[in-house]
Amino acid sequence: MAMPSSEEGNVVIDPITIGAAISGATAAFNTIKQMVNAGRDLESCIGDVSRWMKAASDIDQAEKQAKNPPLFKKLQGADAVQSEALQVYAAKKKLEAQRAELKQYLQMTFGPQAWADLIQLEGRIRKERQDAIYKQQEARQKILEALAIGVLGVVSLGIFFWIVWLASKN
8 A cells, every 4th residue: 555655744634524534435335335245346336446445545644644743733732633533543443344344345256356456446546645635735734834833923023023112112
């Protein structure tokens, strides 16, 4: 599986996105199970497998963020970071169970090569999402942090010069 670099740990994936990702993964997983149980071929399941993998990729990214939260997330306090980390942990455990069941379904229905094909597809999807979405989010987050730090710096300088001006008048 292709994993984003540690620099990308600052991408913001909020708790709402985590919930949506696990809901999307579960819906896609249930659809895949129904299609496989109905005897459909792997090609007809690809769209749902892709949705499941995208949600899994989002949750993996949220896990990286929980391990290394961005500056403003740290400023919100430990409770917010811990809460998000617990949400990510629960989502990861659910995905692990789904992954194991999906592997079993695919291998029993389509043979061992189906799982290998799926892993290859997952790697490609993760790479595409990393390039298309996560890097954009990371850049956006860095810009917002830089702007906030800049504004804070300007306000701090303004207060400093105002204090100096008041002191010079007295």
